[in-house]
Amino acid sequence: MHFFKKIAFLSLVFIIAFFIAELINIDDFIYNNKQVEKVSEISTTKKKPELKCFKGVIGSGKTIYEIFAEKKVAHTEIMKLIGSFKNVCDLTKVRENQTYSFFLTPLKEIKKFSYKKDILSSYIAERDGNEFTVLKKDIEFTKKIVAKSFKIKNSLYNSIVSQKETGTLVNKIANIFSWDIDFYLDTKEGDKIKILFEKFYKGEKLVKYGNILSVQYIAKNKVFSAFYFKNGKSRGYYDEKGRPLKKLFLRLPLKFGRVTSKFSIRRFHPVDKRYKAHKGIDYGAPIGTPIFATADGVVSFSGRNSGYGKLIILRNTNGYKTYYAHCNRLLVRKGAKVKQGQMIAKVGKTGKVTGPHVHYEIRYKNKPVNPSTMITSKSKPIRKHLKKNFIEIKKSRLALVESLLLKKQFYLTNMKKEIKGNKG
């Protein structure tokens, strides 16, 4: 029995020793394997060509071609990349402040290229052999239709920003009413704005404002309304009767006139006998021909002004001014309110001139703008067969504003139903 006990004990010791050895081995194995892995990692990175990453923001007037050419990427390579975007997005029309990044191999091959067009869409091109595979990455967002009402306290800006909206929304509203309300002058404390508009969110974050669907400016004695409407191919804002909101400057300050000198950055001045910018348009007409205000405004100057001769300056809405120069007679005084089409002066040849004409100038924030470019953006009247549609849209939006304001709800368009939520 003793003998058997000894054998049993020895075999137990042996088995334990074996296991200990095994354990050490296993540890060893794991450790070795790690080393192998590390070594192989190092060796593969050594084999991999080193990629260089470039990131940037597109500068003013810069092209994608120039960005790659500056990094010594070959013409054919750049053209191949641009070509691979052909049916996805036009890489030849990139704009200032868009962002990009790309990886180049030491041989100046493009490995990967990302381009962020705007806050909602970006593109990725990856090298696939000798070609590029381009993917559009849409950023998912939620569109909310929100109703808000603002009471004017000291300014439109403060009233809106104090309700957790941004200056972008303020500008959008000011643009819509730019011909009807001068937000620097006409707003009075206690006026109200009711607005129905789209907001795009990514998660909880506001990404951008969409369209303003309707807006009403409620002053003491008058309500200005604007409704966004797709009028066939064109789209824009219309008042409650369906008239386009964008009222333009009259094309001419005269009933009839012949352009004798156009707007230009440089022209030969017939009196000064040297090259000078011409900041307006000259219309030749006989002395005494009536001159009309091209837009509503307040007379901010009426009198003599050296080279301009007898001059009238009108302050129109939202930063616009119009100049009527070289007049024979001035018919309105400083401070007078004038209406579009009202006679304000008569053609003369006062100041620096060679013959009778009116020099007509438009300034925006005191910078001369070409009057002929002011004529282009006219909203078309609503077409007859769309009138009924417009009235329905107008009614439903007005009703939606009231109901959303009352219930303090917003409308989540991607869910096609109203859900409860905080305003904004």
Ligand SMILES: [Zn+2]
């Ligand atoms: Zn002129």
